[in-house]
Amino acid sequence: MRRIVIVGGGYAGFYTAWNLEKRLRRGEAEVVVIDPLPYMTYQPFLPEVMAGSVEPRHALVSLRRHLHRTELLSARVTRIDHARKTVTVQPAVGDDYDLDYDLVVVTAGAVTRTFPIPGVQSEAIGLKTIEEAVAVRDRLLANFDRAAALEPGPERRRLLTATFVGGGFAGVEGFGELLSLASALLDSYPELSFDELDFRLVEAQGRILPEVSEKTGRWVVDSLEDRGGRVHLNTQLVSALDGHVVLSTGEEFDSDLIVWTAGTAANPVVARHTDLPVDDRGRLLVGADLRVRDAGEIVVDAWGAGDNAAVPDVSRNAARSTTVPNAQHAVRQGKRLAKNLAASLRGEAPRDYVHANLGVVATLGLYTGVFQSGPFVVKGFIAWVMHRGYHVLAVPTWERKVRVLAAWILSFVLGRDIVSLEQTQHPRDAFEQVGARR
Known part of the structure; x- marks a missing residue:
């Protein structure tokens, strides 16, 4: 079986894995999700969690409860080396190690942007x-x-x-x-x-x-x-x-x-610790079909979506416009990514992500x-x-x-x-x- 490694279990990563389980036949591929947290956070609920209108656990989706055919690694990815097709895994306990893959899906999300302001x-x-x-x-x-x-x-x-x-x-x-x-x-x-x-x-x-x-x-x-x-x-x-x-x-x-x-900033792993191409903001360069691209050329077996990727917004006429980094796009990109991965494994052509903002x-x-x-x-x-x-x-x-x-x-x-x-x-x-x- 080919091994698909998904880096990040947030919106895009969770929905990619969740929909791959529905689309892949048994024995067609092995799916591994790597994330230090055992859950996906539904971030639009955070203000209501803060106000007491939503219980904290209700804003979380357990990865283990809902991903039954996916291998889950509770760890951090510290480097993606696509030339060697390996990710460096840093578990909470024990030494770092390299994990091989056949296809990599980068959905590591973004991080909070800070400035050097005293205090x-x-x-x-x-x-x-x-x-x-x-x-x-x-x-x-x-x-x-x-x-x-x-x-x-x-x-x-x-x-x-x-x-x-x-x-x-x-x-x-x-x-x-x-x-x-x-x-x-x-x-x-x-x-x-x-x-x-x-x-x-x-x-x-x-x-x-x-x-x-x-x-x-x-x-x-x-x-x-x-x-x-x-x-x-x-x-x-x-x-x-x-x-x-x-x-x-x-x-x-x-x-x-x-x-x-x-605001948010690019995930450091994507921005600084990979040989995959990124833009000047540290986001992964991908095409509308969510395959990674380098100077317009497809990087084979590398995919990306969510807040860590510069996904072209083909629903707009503006040149070089990218989708807004929000939950609405990340969820739908995850679903499209699962369809495209399944199609790619079967020798079919992937389709572009097209979604006008609702x-x-x-x-x-x-x-x-x-x-x-x-x-x-x-x-x-x-x-x-x-x-x-x-x-x-x-x-x-x-x-x-x-x-x-x-x-x-x-x-x-x-x-x-x-x-x-x-x-x-x-x-x-x-x-x-x-x-x-x-």
């Missing part, structure tokens, strides 16, 4: 993993408990100040959801007032949500500010040392919670959202319902759909759970304190 590495929390979303939620809930025990003053103000850096979808949705949660929490904290909340969104450009029209983006800003948030446009974060935020406008304030959502939908907090497809725009409650409807259909597997829908219904009836589990990030603290008192 960001030590103070900020990202919003790309489930662990980060849970940490943001727990920090906010714990800060409310701490602030309620203090007299009004600078320390209480610092605990109730949250700063989001980045005005893309992750930043805006996360900001809107956390602002919604904080506003709702005040009902349980009579010691605190709405005026003490200080939620800020910092964006370097002159607008937020570049995927929607400027008019729609302006409406989103107005909506967030009407609910008590502050949006700083054309503003950069200069420093965040010790939680003291300094903006390029000269404004300064203390913030105990800083969330970094300022539009964009975002949650801005409980009961409010925005949707835009071309000139058609929906705002408010109906857009929020559309957001939930779309994502409960889009999350893979019926098991996850049912769990998410059930959680939403229970949350609507019983309200959001407001218990912080921040101490789970330091599970040995209580044990060590007991030992220290003896």
Whole structure:
């Protein structure tokens, strides 16, 4: 059998393997997925995980539960050497080793983009993993408990100040959801007032949500500010040392919670640790059929998709345009990639990935959202319902759909759970304190 190695188990990798299991006959090929995590994260749910509307585990899809005919390696790929047709595997325990392949599928995804801003590495929390979303939620809930025990003053103000850096979808949705949660929490904290909340969104450009029209983006800003948030446009974060935020406008304030959502960068393995061709942004160069190409020539037995690949957008007339790195494209590219791999193994010609953007939908907090497809725009409650409807259909597997829908219904009836589990990030603290008192 030929061995297909899939580097990365995110959207594109999971959907490629999942659909290969449906298409390949037994004995036709061996499929191996290599990823350090045993699950795929449905990232559009991260803002709602952060706000407590979706349980963390419900935003995850277990690879082992749903990939029954695929070999799963819980490890990192540190190098792809296509000349030798090997990937270097780094397991959590044990020595690195080389794994041979016949075909390689690179779906390693992207990573959070950071800048050398003082304090960001030590103070900020990202919003790309489930662990980060849970940490943001727990920090906010714990800060409310701490602030309620203090007299009004600078320390209480610092605990109730949250700063989001980045005005893309992750930043805006996360900001809107956390602002919604904080506003709702005040009902349980009579010691605190709405005026003490200080939620800020910092964006370097002159607008937020570049995927929607400027008019729609302006409406989103107005909506967030009407609910008590502050949006700083054309503003950069200069420093965040010790939680003291300094903006390029000269404004300064203390913030105990800083969330970094300022875009993504190429996966280092793809950008710097492979002999496969990449563009100036470190993305894998592929054709519309998802085969890797070098100066227009097909690189045999190498395929790529998802956020780590520069996939031509043939649905648009713009020259050299590539698909937007989002879940909508990654899922559909994974499905097309599985079809093309199966066709290639059988000597058939692969087909191009063609998918026009269906539009964009975002949650801005409980009961409010925005949707835009071309000139058609929906705002408010109906857009929020559309957001939930779309994502409960889009999350893979019926098991996850049912769990998410059930959680939403229970949350609507019983309200959001407001218990912080921040101490789970330091599970040995209580044990060590007991030992220290003896």
